[in-house]
Amino acid sequence: MLQWIRELDDLLRGNKTKPDLLAAGTRHLPLGAFVGLGLVLGVLYGLCMGLFAVLSRSAPCIQQLAATAVKVPALFFLTLVVTYPSLYVFGALLGVRLGPGDMLRLIVAALLVNLAVLASFGPITAFFTLSTTSYYFMKLLNVAFFAISGCIGLAFLLKVLERLEEAQAVESGATPPADPPAAAPGQPPGLRIPWPGPAKASKARDVFRVWVILYALVGAQMGWILRPFILDPKLEFVLFRGRQANIFLDVLESLGKLLGGR
Amino acid sequence: MMGAFLRAMDEFLRGRGRFAVEAPLAGRLRWLFAFVLAGGIFYGAVMGSFSGLAPGRFHQLVYSGVKVPILLLVTFGLCLPSFFVINSVAGLRDDFGQVLQAIVGTQACVTLVLAALAPVTALLYGSCADYAVAVFVNGVMFATAAATAQIVVRRYYAPLVSRNARHRTMLHVWLGLYVFVGIQMAWVLRPFIGDPDRPVVFFRADAWGNAYVVVAQLIRHTLNAVFPF
Numbered sequence: 001m002l003q004w005i006r007e008l009d010d011l012l013r014g015n016k017t018k019p020d021l022l023a024a025g026t027r028h029l030p031l032g033a034f035v036g037l038g039l040v041l042g043v044l045y046g047l048c049m050g051l052f053a054v055l056s057r058s059a060p061c062i063q064q065l066a067a068t069a070v071k072v073p074a075l076f077f078l079t080l081v082v083t084y085p086s087l088y089v090f091g092a093l094l095g096v097r098l099g100p101g102d103m104l105r106l107i108v109a110a111l112l113v114n115l116a117v118l119a120s121f122g123p124i125t126a127f128f129t130l131s132t133t134s135y136y137f138m139k140l141l142n143v144a145f146f147a148i149s150g151c152i153g154l155a156f157l158l159k160v161l162e163r164l165e166e167a168q169a170v171e172s173g174a175t176p177p178a179d180p181p182a183a184a185p186g187q188p189p190g191l192r193i194p195w196p197g198p199a200k201a202s203k204a205r206d207v208f209r210v211w212v213i214l215y216a217l218v219g220a221q222m223g224w225i226l227r228p229f230i231l232d233p234k235l236e237f238v239l240f241r242g243r244q245a246n247i248f249l250d251v252l253e254s255l256g257k258l259l260g261g262r
Numbered sequence: 263m264m265g266a267f268l269r270a271m272d273e274f275l276r277g278r279g280r281f282a283v284e285a286p287l288a289g290r291l292r293w294l295f296a297f298v299l300a301g302g303i304f305y306g307a308v309m310g311s312f313s314g315l316a317p318g319r320f321h322q323l324v325y326s327g328v329k330v331p332i333l334l335l336v337t338f339g340l341c342l343p344s345f346f347v348i349n350s351v352a353g354l355r356d357d358f359g360q361v362l363q364a365i366v367g368t369q370a371c372v373t374l375v376l377a378a379l380a381p382v383t384a385l386l387y388g389s390c391a392d393y394a395v396a397v398f399v400n401g402v403m404f405a406t407a408a409a410t411a412q413i414v415v416r417r418y419y420a421p422l423v424s425r426n427a428r429h430r431t432m433l434h435v436w437l438g439l440y441v442f443v444g445i446q447m448a449w450v451l452r453p454f455i456g457d458p459d460r461p462v463v464f465f466r467a468d469a470w471g472n473a474y475v476v477v478a479q480l481i482r483h484t485l486n487a488v489f490p491f
Contacts, residue, residue, distance in 0.1 A: 009350075012347060012350035012351055012355070013350050013353075013355045014350075014351075014353045014355075113351055116347050116351075117344065117347050117348060117351065120343040120344035120346065120347040120348075121343075121344050122343075123339075123340045123343060124340050124341065124344065124439075124443055127340050127443065127446070127447075128446060128472070131446060131449075131450045131470055131471065131472060132471070132472040132475070133471065133472070133475075134472055134475040137472055137474060137475050137478075152348065152351055156351055258474075258475065258478045259478045259481060259482050260478075260482060
């Protein structure tokens with residue numbers, strides 16, 4: 001466990017994503033330890049989040065606490081499972097140099113950063129849970145914490161990718177990305193040498209940028225499918241709710257209800 | 263002991279000696295926490311004197327005295343984990359020792375300014391017996407202390423920001439987070455002053471609630487009053 005914490009610390013500090021390490025690939029990112037750590041951190045935040053169901057009702061709903069502790073890590077890893085294949089396929093089609101293992105390690109690392117930030121908000125969530133009876137406030141607070149930690153995790157991913165490109169560009173002796181060389185006058189177009197080194201590398205960033213949007217949307221919808229996480233004190237515990245509306249409408253509705261004094 | 267405390271306080275306020283920006287960090291933090299405790303307890307006790315000097319209400323002084331450092335330190339403790347992780351992710355971990363000194367120093371400065379303003383609070387208490395005025399006076403004192411503490415923030419953050427501009431963003435993150443949690447903490451810890459017409463209690467039975475929900479309700483009531491349709 002201590003070793004895991006050291007790994008997490010190294011990742012957060014950026015020691016694992018130094019350009020000289022990335023030049024040799026991503027094999028130094030321990031996938032097993034990252035997944036284990038992600039699960040632990042997810043469960044920790046889930047416990048803070050599920051506390052509302054225990055404290056907000058006369059009969060504490062322990063099942064919801066347990067369910068949320070499982071659902072938070074599940075939310076992240078299921079989102080990963082849903083979006084990883086498209087990342088890999090589009091990346092491969094567009095000529096991204098990263099292999100499937102590299103891509104997986106990178107996004108699991110970003111996911112771990114996301115979960116670490118989220119778990120670090122745990123004490124604040126628990127404190128507000130202790131002093132709040134408004135279900136809508138807790139919902140919006142959690143949405144905000146998930147959004148903030150998600151943005152930080154994804155920004156980390158794009159940053160690492162940038163470093164990876166630079167490291168690999170240096171490794172392959174390529175010059176920094178520039179406009180593709182225009183064909184010399186009189187030269188037949190077929191003779192243009194479209195050397196893909198750095199130009200292809202920047203594709204990785206584009207693919208990941210699009211994927212980040214997909215990931216955020218799928219993550220939000222996954223959260224909606226897995227609800228309830230917090231459990232409205234007026235409702236009974238169920239493991240999953242039926243299909244209705246979507247998370248974006250619900251957040252707006254919650255905001256209205258909070259302003260409505262509920 | 264008292265002499266050492268006052269000497270350290272003087273050095274801290276002036277940013278000299280042990281508390282100079284470039285001085286080594288070791289040994290500073292315990293002094294800073296000592297300032298938070300001493301200044302906080304002192305101002306809290308004066309704050310509670312509005313109603314706490316009446317016979318049988320002396321424990322209001324103790325309650326208020328304990329609550330001010332609790333407000334600052336528990337808020338600090340709740341916000342620290344996320345601030346630490348966000349700093350690490352931003353690649354600023356190596357500076358975290360200095361960052362910690364800066365943010366604890368800010369709180370120390372807030373409490374020392376409050377302690378210095380305590381006689382003014384006491385004077386205003388003595389000249390007006392209205393509870394609402396007492397609440398307002400304390401609001402002004404806290405706002406003044408928070409604004410003055412920006413001197414310490416700038417002093418300790420300036421070299422960090424010049425080294426890496428991301429520290430400026432991190433400072434805004436810290437202030438946002440701290441104020442967000444601090445407002446709710448202050449709401450939960452009420453009463454600080456103690457309404458003379460109500461019995462002395464550590465926690466008000468009806469205080470357990472959420473400040474932001476109350477603000478949302480106030481906004482709604484105001485809107486309803488302005489646009490009654």
